[in-house]
Amino acid sequence: MAKAKAESVRETYEQLQKNQDMRQLVQIGKSRDKASKDLTAIKQMKDETGRILHDHGKIIQRWLNYFEKLLNEEKVRVKTEEGGANEGLIMNISRDEVKRALEKMKNGKAVGPDQIPAEV
Incomplete structure (x- = not known):
C-alpha cells in the first residue's frame, strides 16, 4: 500500500511539473493545510x-x-470539622520496607518528587 501511495504521489508531481496546473497545486495546498489543523x-x-x-x-x-x-472563579469551601495533626497515628517505615521497595525499582526511570533517582 505504501508503494502504491508513493507511486501515486510521484505521478502527481510529474504531471504537475508538465502541466503547471494551478488548480491541482491549490488543491494540494488546501489538503495539506487541513491535515495540519x-x-x-x-x-x-x-x-x-x-x-x-x-x-x-x-x-x-x-x-x-x-x-x-x-x-x-472562587469556590466556597465548607469546613467540616476541627481537628489536630495525625502525629503518632502512622507507623514508622522500617529499613526492611525501604530495602524491599528499592529492590523493586528499575534503573533509568524518571525521578520522583524528591528528585533523587533510584540508582542513588
Whole structure:
C-alpha cells in the first residue's frame, strides 16, 4: 500500500511539473493545510445562551471564555470539622520496607518528587 501511495504521489508531481496546473497545486495546498489543523473534530458548539456557533474563531473564543471562567472563579469551601495533626497515628517505615521497595525499582526511570533517582 505504501508503494502504491508513493507511486501515486510521484505521478502527481510529474504531471504537475508538465502541466503547471494551478488548480491541482491549490488543491494540494488546501489538503495539506487541513491535515495540519489540530481542531478538526469540533464543527459546532453552543454558546452561553444556547445558540449554535459554527465559525471556528467564535468556537475558539467560546473555549477561551469557558476556561477563563472555570479557572478564575472562587469556590466556597465548607469546613467540616476541627481537628489536630495525625502525629503518632502512622507507623514508622522500617529499613526492611525501604530495602524491599528499592529492590523493586528499575534503573533509568524518571525521578520522583524528591528528585533523587533510584540508582542513588
